[in-house]
Amino acid sequence: MKIAIASGKGGTGKTFVSSNLVRSYKKQVALLDCDVEEPNNSLFLKGDIVEQRRHAVLVPKLQSDLCDGCRVCQQVCEFNSIIVMGGKAMVFEDLCHSCGACTLMCPQKALYEVDHEIGTIVVRKSKNVAMVEGLLDVGKALAVPLIRKVKSYIKQFKDIPIIIDSPPGTSCPMVWTIESSDYVILVVESTAFGFHDFKIAINTVKDVNLPFGVVINKDGLGDDRVEKYCLKNNIPILARIPFSIEVATSYSKGDLLVEVDPVYQKIFEKLWEELINRVKSGAKDEK
Amino acid sequence: MKICVTSSGATLESPFDNRFGRAPYFIIYNSDDKSFSAIDNSVNINASQGAGIQAAQLIADSGAKVLLTSNLGPKAGELIYASGIKVYQVETDSVQKAIDLYLKGELKELKESNVEGHA
Numbered sequence: 275m276k277i278a279i280a281s282g283k284g285g286t287g288k289t290f291v292s293s294n295l296v297r298s299y300k301k302q303v304a305l306l307d308c309d310v311e312e313p314n315n316s317l318f319l320k321g322d323i324v325e326q327r328r329h330a331v332l333v334p335k336l337q338s339d340l341c342d343g344c345r346v347c348q349q350v351c352e353f354n355s356i357i358v359m360g361g362k363a364m365v366f367e368d369l370c371h372s373c374g375a376c377t378l379m380c381p382q383k384a385l386y387e388v389d390h391e392i393g394t395i396v397v398r399k400s401k402n403v404a405m406v407e408g409l410l411d412v413g414k415a416l417a418v419p420l421i422r423k424v425k426s427y428i429k430q431f432k433d434i435p436i437i438i439d440s441p442p443g444t445s446c447p448m449v450w451t452i453e454s455s456d457y458v459i460l461v462v463e464s465t466a467f468g469f470h471d472f473k474i475a476i477n478t479v480k481d482v483n484l485p486f487g488v489v490i491n492k493d494g495l496g497d498d499r500v501e502k503y504c505l506k507n508n509i510p511i512l513a514r515i516p517f518s519i520e521v522a523t524s525y526s527k528g529d530l531l532v533e534v535d536p537v538y539q540k541i542f543e544k545l546w547e548e549l550i551n552r553v554k555s556g557a558k559d560e561k
Numbered sequence: 562m563k564i565c566v567t568s569s570g571a572t573l574e575s576p577f578d579n580r581f582g583r584a585p586y587f588i589i590y591n592s593d594d595k596s597f598s599a600i601d602n603s604v605n606i607n608a609s610q611g612a613g614i615q616a617a618q619l620i621a622d623s624g625a626k627v628l629l630t631s632n633l634g635p636k637a638g639e640l641i642y643a644s645g646i647k648v649y650q651v652e653t654d655s656v657q658k659a660i661d662l663y664l665k666g667e668l669k670e671l672k673e674s675n676v677e678g679h680a
Contacts, residue, residue: 354611
């Protein structure tokens with residue numbers, strides 16, 4: 275069972291829900307932190323590092339004396355990441371999507387592929403949670419290849435639930451994170467900005483054709499526009515997490531709320547029940 | 562000498578466009594015979610990424626030695642400066658006005674890219 279946790283707006287509480295959800299589970303569970311620009315689950319779950327490795331993608335490199343400036347590489351590049359200036363090709367590695375077309379098509383065989391490191395994969399063990407996080411190098415723009423690497427660990431977790439924490443927003447990194455999951459939780463706060471981005475996120479999840487439900491976080495903050503919208507559009511509200519100074523204080527200290535407050539442990543246990551039932555029943559009506 | 566101006570349209574009267582890579586047109590003005598031509602940049606307007614470097618190549622290929630625009634990103638800047646093109650920063654209404662300001666020597670040279678990239 276793979277559950278992705280996403281939102282439109284940043285800061286609605288994806289990591290809060292992810293970290294507390296996995297810790298509240300009574301058995302073994304896996305957590306993939308795909309928010310590779312700021313993978314923060316380990317701040318709360320901590321745990322020991324069991325594996326750490328650099329991740330690289332392939333990018334073209336030019337053997338300059340062989341290049342005759344024919345521009346074939348530039349023409350076949352779908353991503354505008356290679357250009358011919360002054361009679362020689364120039365590669366912009368940060369724009370490259372590693373498709374290999376330029377290297378394949380170069381008539382002079384002047385291009386070859388080299389590793390271009392983009393980040394680190396860290397595997398941690400924290401009590402009942404096996405955690406894999408991707409940490410994108412500062413200044414790198416290639417979140418998706420690192421997210422896909424994090425997701426490649428899915429096959430190592432055969433019979434346990436997998437929680438996947440998504441980056442905010444609704445662009446490629448979010449889509450690659452949620453794709454192929456069994457269910458998506460949209461964490462939302464009922465404010466003007468939260469509601470605006472929530473509607474965009476709903477459309478994205480529908481485009482990817484995945485069933486989804488909503489966790490209203492900071493419930494009591496803002497108004498009831500999210501609640502009304504969900505009722506009107508038959509979107510299930512899976513849980514409500516009250517807005518309180520105690521929650522904010524505990525979170526800011528790096529505590530896991532379910533470890534310090536049994537009321538919240540119950541909320542997250544109930545959320546697990548909802549999720550398991552919905553995934554079992556196919557959740558087809560929630561697409 | 563050829564002068565390139567980022568433009569919203571294909572004529573000298575067209576409104577100046579302050580974007581570089583995603584300007585709809587580049588007007589190439591020849592100060593020797595006062596003729597001009599327009600390069601259609603519509604391919605790059607819709608590019609998901611890398612518009613700046615493609616635009617830089619169009620301009621380098623045009624033979625322009627001077628570029629009049631408002632904002633230049635780091636990747637495009639790298640190529641423009643490597644091609645020996647001088648960049649002058651301008652904020653004005655029309656392409657013609659930008660050219661007039663340059664010819665009067667009233668524009669400040671932009672020695673390096675002045676805006677961040679947006680990946």
